[in-house]
Amino acid sequence: MGIQRIESVTYAIDELDTCVRFFDDFGLLPLERTDEHAVFETRTGQTLRLDTEPGPPLPPPVEPGPTLRQVVWGVDTPPELERLVAAAGRDRTVREDAAGVFHTVDETGFGTGLTLAAPRPADVTPRPANTLGDVNRWNTGLTPITRVRPLRMCHVALNIPKAGRGEAVAFYVERLGFRPTDIVEPMGVFLQAPGDDDQHTMLLCHRPDKAGVNHVAYEVPGFDDVVEGGNHMIDQGWREARRLGRHTVGSNVFRFLHAPCGGRVEYAADMDRVDDSYETRVHESTPPHHIWALRTNRDQQDAPAS
16 A cells, blocks of 8 residues: 555654753653654654754755754655655655665655555543533543643644645655645645555645745644643643644644654644545635634723724
């Protein structure tokens, strides 16, 4: 089948202690820490790598400052991995490291890796919900989640220049097997990996007309996790990037935070799932960013009576 999921992401950073504190607060699980780098993982075994002294095989950064340097994609079988490595390397160098990761670059200059996927099962028990005619919780109340633990990295969004955007998309579609699910002509292309059923696994966004990391999204079990996770991050002093809401494309509930490693991170839940019967939608104009977003006038002074 091919690519199943994001296997790892690597950031080049300046302040290791700050980034470690951020992702610890965010709920990722620490794996390794030295004076120069740190590694975290999701509950399904994907890794996030933070490096203050990145070198080969990572390519040069596509933007100044702390930023995402590489996304490694997990492939289901050795024959598929061999096929994709050959496809990616038709006109560029691909290097294999000692861990069995094949490193190259995409059309924009982002590091792009391929390796065998190593998914780890995660026990997920969504909170039972009640509504008229569908009662799932009797004689007990809910308690705070306390600490949100992301299940997985579900998608990555990369900013790309407008010039060459067709070639940038073609690299992932024609060589790596992604398919466009939604093409938003003024903004970007949402792409689904062949082994994923999320509405999108990747977004290539040309609206900013420059290369850089946009965000990495992390799936959590449900709506309450999105809310409580964001609240915890704010309590720890981190800055929210968008109000709580629900996206139009993908329909997932979201909460974004500015990340000291570059770009933003997103708590996400309840993404649309689509199969091969879902036909690519082409939008000549950009749909609304969200179906709804939290609004309040709670802190406004009452307007004088007219």
